Amino acid sequence: MDLVYRLDKVSYSYGASKALDEVSFSVSRGGSLAILGSNGSGKSTLLKIMNGLIFPSAGTIEFAGATLDESGLTGGLLRCFRERVGFVFSEPDVQLFCPTVFDELAFGPLQLELSEKEVKERVHELLDMLGISALSERPPYTLSTGEKKKVAIASVLSTNPDVLLMDEPTNGLDPRTQVWLFELLRELKTLEKTCVMATHDLSLAEDLADRAIVLDETHGKAADGAISDVLRDRDMLLKANIIHEHSHRHGHVVHSHTHSPFASHDEHLPFLKER
Amino acid sequence: MPPLNGAPSWFKEARETPCPVHAAGRGRHHARGYVDRSLDNITSFTKRLIAMDNGTGGRGALQSIEPSARLFGLLAIALAAAITAHSIVLGLIILATAMLALGSRVGLVELVKRTAPSAVFAFIMMTPAFLGFIFPGEETLPMGPSAYKTALTSSQAAYGAPSVFFFVSRVVAVVSLAALLSLTTTPGALFNGLKRLKVPPLFVATLFMTFRYLFILLTIAEDAALAGKSRTIGRADTASSRRWFASRAALILKKAMNTADEVGMAMASRGFTGTFKTFTGPPLVGRDYLWIGFSLFVFFISLGF
Incomplete structure (x- = not known):
């Protein structure tokens, strides 16, 4: 099995504040990994380390066998890495800094020194593929949140990355755009793209990831395994503050169960049938 | 634990009396402060520029x-x-x-x-x-x-x-x-024009990003002003206004610094290494x-x- 990433006891601190504590795991080519954790557990920091934007204060990270550190990630490796790894930020506004959507999509390929003709063709094809051609000449700051997210994803896909890192991909999206994103990510999965998403949207993780790691509130790894096994471990998810215990009434009966903020109440169905 | 477990008694009290509708408009009308007006003016000017970017610039000789x-x-x-x-x-x-x-x-x-x-x-x-x-x-x-x-x-x-x-x-x-x-x-065309006039691309990009993120920061400032207004009855004294303004300025500075860091990372993530490469234009x-x-x-x- 080809390993894309291998992290060994990676730690990171913002001054005196610890963000990650000895996190180790690996990601295989074509795999789909969900990084689950509550707010402030270190998910975004982990993705930034995996994108070579910041470097661990302790431990090592390897991409396709090459160590990612400040001195190593230069020259040919840097170009290759930037071409192969795309990062979708949680907040699309920070990612959209060009005058128009067209320029935004062209930014990555131009920095990688593709010819202007090729870049233009690529951008047009990508706009068509994602159904956002109508936005082509719009300045990004005039777009809605959903449109911004689509453009942010398109701007990353324009370099045709093999690995897609996504920070809270469904954050702030309306249901329709969420469905669009689900379908897109499913398509990308069939194209053997490696997908790593940091999220607390358990339904997204359940639908799209094969595997999950959980970061708890001590910024360490609380679990690592197949997505179905991880989501079945209610005690661990409760302890990591990803789901919560919830009580409510059904008629005169007080019913308590755990669920994530957006999960459906499927477990009610057998209960209601019993009544 | 339920979210409202242990709520204090004053929090549970329901108000029985309605608001005095007959007293509407009888208080002193307070003039809007200098900061409010300046923020409004700057934001509306930026919004006008953005509206123009939506295509209201029209087609003509120039x-x-x-x-x-x-x-x-x-x-x-x-x-x-x-x-x-x-x-x-x-x-x-x-x-x-x-x-x-x-x-x-x-x-x-x-x-x-x-x-x-x-x-x-x-x-x-x-x-x-x-x-x-x-x-x-x-x-x-x-x-x-x-x-x-x-x-x-x-x-x-x-x-x-x-x-x-x-x-x-x-x-x-x-x-x-x-x-x-x-x-x-449009601002976009203006910045592209500057690039073609051989103004260094990094300088043009910095100018554009200043314009682009200024709007976001102005929106934050405007929201902060509105949030303050929604919790204020009457007009605050000068000292409180000064304190409020200083705290908001600090918030915006912090946001600006965070945004600058994130934008820098977003650029680096997409292959930017210090030389801003763009289309040469028609x-x-x-x-x-x-x-x-x-x-x-x-x-x-x-x-x-």
């Missing part, structure tokens, strides 16, 4: 010229207006600007609205030129005690008036050309060269007068 050529031509004519010593050339430049505005479907009223404040300011700045302190002449408007008479003399007024008129006309010409550029060119066509030729002609005429 809009059909390639942005870099348009920018170069308007700069050359503005430079001509700034250096000419002849009122006829200045008058012709103002006339040409008005005609360009009409041809570009920019209303003259809009152009005058944008130019008038600068013209009034220039006039106020130049008023001392009317006042005679040492020049002899007939007194027309006595000012101050007779022993230290300061007066507007007809000879000095006659001497100063053309200078004032010429200076104000120069300001009107330059500012109306700048206004015409902003009314016919070639100039006949009308672009004609426009550049015309503007250079105006510039050289101004050198001769």
Whole structure:
């Protein structure tokens, strides 16, 4: 099995504040990994380390066998890495800094020194593929949140990355755009793209990831395994503050169960049938 | 644990009495503060620019010229207006600007609205030129005690008036050309134009990003002002306003720094290594060269007068 990433006891601190504590795991080519954790557990920091934007204060990270550190990630490796790894930020506004959507999509390929003709063709094809051609000449700051997210994803896909890192991909999206994103990510999965998403949207993780790691509130790894096994471990998810215990009434009966903020109440169905 | 477990008793109290509707409008109306008004003005100006970017700039003579050529031509004519010593050339430049505005479907009223404040300011700045302190002449408007008479003399007024008129006309010409550029060119096209004029791409990108993120920060500032207003009854005293303003300024500074870090990372993530690579843009066509030729002609005429 080809390993894309291998992290060994990676730690990171913002001054005196610890963000990650000895996190180790690996990601295989074509795999789909969900990084689950509550707010402030270190998910975004982990993705930034995996994108070579910041470097661990302790431990090592390897991409396709090459160590990612400040001195190593230069020259040919840097170009290759930037071409192969795309990062979708949680907040699309920070990612959209060009005058128009067209320029935004062209930014990555131009920095990688593709010819202007090729870049233009690529951008047009990508706009068509994602159904956002109508936005082509719009300045990004005039777009809605959903449109911004689509453009942010398109701007990353324009370099045709093999690995897609996504920070809270469904954050702030309306249901329709969420469905669009689900379908897109499913398509990308069939194209053997490696997908790593940091999220607390358990339904997204359940639908799209094969595997999950959980970061708890001590910024360490609380679990690592197949997505179905991880989501079945209610005690661990409760302890990591990803789901919560919830009580409510059904008629005169007080019913308590755990669920994530957006999960459906499927477990009610057998209960209601019993009544 | 349920979210409201252990809520204090005052929190559970329901208000029985309705709001006194009959007292509406009887309180003192408080004027809006300087900070509120300034924020409103800056935000509405930025929003107007953005609205223009949505395509309300329209199509016209200037809009059909390639942005870099348009920018170069308007700069050359503005430079001509700034250096000419002849009122006829200045008058012709103002006339040409008005005609360009009409041809570009920019209303003259809009152009005058944008130019008038600068013209009034220039006039106020130049008023001392009317006042005679040492020049002899007939007194027309006595000012101050007779022993230290300061007066507007007809000879000095006659001497100063053309200078004032010429200076104000120069300001009107330059500012109306700048206004015409902003009314016919979207910010995106303007920045692309600057790049083609060989202004260093990193400098242009920095300018654009300043413009782009200024809007986000202004929105945060506006929201902070509204949040403050939603929790304020009456008008805060000066000290509280000062404290509030300082805390909001600190918040915006912190947000600006975080945003700058994140934008830097987003650029690096997509392959930016310090050299900003962009499209070279389409070639100039006949009308672009004609426009550049015309503007250079105006510039050289101004050198001769």
